[in-house]
Amino acid sequence: MMPRLIFTALLTFLCCAGAVAQTSPVPLTVNVGYYEFPPYSWTDRDGTPRGSVLELTDRLLRHAGYQGHYRSLPGARLYAGLQDGSIQLWPGAGGKAELAEHTLESRNLIGEFNLALYYRPDTPPPDIPDGLVGGRLILINGYSYWKAINELIESPALGLELHRTNTHAAALEMLLRKRGDYLLDYQTPVEQNRQRLGIEPLPFIVLQRLQSRFIVSRHTPGSEALVEALDRAYEELGADQLRINID
Helix, strand or coil: CHHHHHHHHHHHHHHHHHHHHHHCCCCEEEEEEECCECCCEEECCCCCEECHHHHHHHHHHHHCCEEEEEEECCHHHHHHHHHHCCCCEEEEECCCHHHHHHEEECCCCCEEEEEEEEECCCCCCCCCCHHHCCCEEEEECCCCCCHHHHHHHHCCCCCCEEEEECCHHHHHHHHHCCCCCEEEEEHHHHHHHHHHHCCCCCCEEEEEEEEEEEEEECCCCCHHHHHHHHHHHHHHCCHHHHCEEEC
C-alpha cells in the first residue's frame, strides 16, 4: 500500500511541475546583430551593448517573450549572418536588395535617418554627380550603402579618390584638414561628434533618407512569428511614441 501512495504522490508532483513549466516558459534567445552607430547602437568599454535602438529592441523582445543576445558586427559580416541565419535579427535599414530573399521586415518603422554628403564651408556646394569628378571622398570603414550610392562612389566617370577612416571624429578632422574634399556619412553621428569637438556646423547635401525596421532572417526557426511578435509588441507599447528619430 505504501509504495502505491508514494508512486501516486510522485506522479502528482511531476504533473504539477509540468503544468508550471508550461505556464512559465524560458524566453527564447534571439541573436541580434548591430552596427557601431552611436548614440543609437554601440558597445561601451566594458563590452556592454548600449544605445536607444538596442534599448528599444530589448524592451520589445522581452515584452514578446524573447531574450536578446547582442553582437556588434561590421556590415559584411552582419549581412552574411542574416543570409545564413547565424544572426536572427537586425534593427536596421530596410530595403536592402542583397537581403530581400533572406529576410522579413517589420511593418512598423522604428526610426528614420539621413545619409549626407558634407563639404567645407570655404568650398561651393557640388552639383551631383558632375561636381564630384576627380574629388577626394572620405568614407567610414564598416558601413555599407544602397546600390545607387555604391554606383556613385564606384563610377569610373567620376574618378573619385577614396579615403577611409574608422571613426566619425577622424573623418571630420580629415575633412577640415583638407585631406579630403567631401565626407559621406550619416547625419546623426556626424552632428554628435561635431558638437563634441566644438566644430562649427558644416554644409551638407542629403543624398538619401532611410527608414529603420526590424529585419529578421528567414533562416530563423519561427521567423514569421518573431517579426509578428515584434510588431505586436511595438503596437501594444505605444507605436509611434516609441519611434526613434535618427535625424
